[in-house]
Amino acid sequence: MIMAKQTVVQIDNQATEILTRNNLSITGGRKRILHLFLEQAGALAHGDIEKKVGEKFDRVTIYRTLQTFVDKGIIHTIPTADNSIRYALCKDECSGGHHHDHHVHFVCTVCHITYCLDDVVTPALKFPKGYTSSHVEVVAEGVCRNCKPQH
Amino acid sequence: MIMAKQTVVQIDNQATEILTRNNLSITGGRKRILHLFLEQAGALAHGDIEKKVGEKFDRVTIYRTLQTFVDKGIIHTIPTADNSIRYALCKDECSGGHHHDHHVHFVCTVCHITYCLDDVVTPALKFPKGYTSSHVEVVAEGVCRNCKPQH
DNA sequence: CTTATTTTGCAACTATGTTGCTTTTTTAAT
DNA sequence: ATTAAAAAAGCAACATAGTTGCAAAATAAG
Ligand SMILES: [Mn+2]
Ligand SMILES: [Mn+2]
Ligand SMILES: [Zn+2]
Ligand SMILES: [Zn+2]
Numbered sequence: 001m002i003m004a005k006q007t008v009v010q011i012d013n014q015a016t017e018i019l020t021r022n023n024l025s026i027t028g029g030r031k032r033i034l035h036l037f038l039e040q041a042g043a044l045a046h047g048d049i050e051k052k053v054g055e056k057f058d059r060v061t062i063y064r065t066l067q068t069f070v071d072k073g074i075i076h077t078i079p080t081a082d083n084s085i086r087y088a089l090c091k092d093e094c095s096g097g098h099h100h101d102h103h104v105h106f107v108c109t110v111c112h113i114t115y116c117l118d119d120v121v122t123p124a125l126k127f128p129k130g131y132t133s134s135h136v137e138v139v140a141e142g143v144c145r146n147c148k149p150q151h
Numbered sequence: 152m153i154m155a156k157q158t159v160v161q162i163d164n165q166a167t168e169i170l171t172r173n174n175l176s177i178t179g180g181r182k183r184i185l186h187l188f189l190e191q192a193g194a195l196a197h198g199d200i201e202k203k204v205g206e207k208f209d210r211v212t213i214y215r216t217l218q219t220f221v222d223k224g225i226i227h228t229i230p231t232a233d234n235s236i237r238y239a240l241c242k243d244e245c246s247g248g249h250h251h252d253h254h255v256h257f258v259c260t261v262c263h264i265t266y267c268l269d270d271v272v273t274p275a276l277k278f279p280k281g282y283t284s285s286h287v288e289v290v291a292e293g294v295c296r297n298c299k300p301q302h
Numbered sequence: 303c304t305t306a307t308t309t310t311g312c313a314a315c316t317a318t319g320t321t322g323c324t325t326t327t328t329t330a331a332t
Numbered sequence: 333a334t335t336a337a338a339a340a341a342g343c344a345a346c347a348t349a350g351t352t353g354c355a356a357a358a359t360a361a362g
Binding site for chain 4: 176178180181208209211212215216219234
């Protein structure tokens, strides 16, 4: 499925639509941060966002915006081995803090981009007697499609 | 397999033996921190260790000791959703920074203990074309054996 | 346009982690 | 046991990450 690159106006409309749908006030900061997620493929860390919009918006605003988006189910967090939380857009099915993110995440060791592998489903696991699991996170590390060495 | 609770002397000998085997100088701090891992089941965060031995040893020493242990393959790190690295003892097969920790980790949402489920093996995954994975981390969340509600 | 509500910025603070350098401890050789 | 070399620990200073309270500004609703 090849998707045409969206125009700036389309992305802006999409950002506004997401905010409206989630009953959030439409503000410059929220739209700007949503743009970042809509414009590119990988996940973003707080630091990435701060580097890009930090002069325009306060650190605290970025933290609060990300938390709001997580609460609303607009984005989800991805735990990584290097102990820095990444955030990525949720698919439409997510709602109100209750995410249905049963997909695997992939961190490229070359370009350091974190991908949502939406088609790789979190496998079912058999736990020892007495352990009841409510959620499983899978994070794979390796080399991504773009960084794969050419033969 | 029921294991008898070890005496303090036995734990101390074990700590010394681990340090010797890994060509590490035997120091009070390293033995003390190893004791903490040997004495109890779950994983430890830097903060946990600092609370227990922080008055006796400097924060920096704890950081450096943990890093040394990771480098030597004595302990391994466990990524968690709350963005705080936990450390747990490696099984004997691990060596020199090259861990063979293909087991699943379990974080209890009640007691917040992190367990190494040594018998639950990391499942094999089929990745999309172009992605090559070198390592997969699985962290499950739920209620542990001890916190399971009694019927 | 006006008012109530929400969001933002700012300051201050806590927590976490790192680095350079000096002193102390440990190890190994005499 | 002494001693010299090597390693570890402590200290200070710094960097990054994240939180909270409150006042000012922006947004939404009427
Ligand atoms: Mn994802
Ligand atoms: Mn483990
Ligand atoms: Zn890559
Ligand atoms: Zn528990």
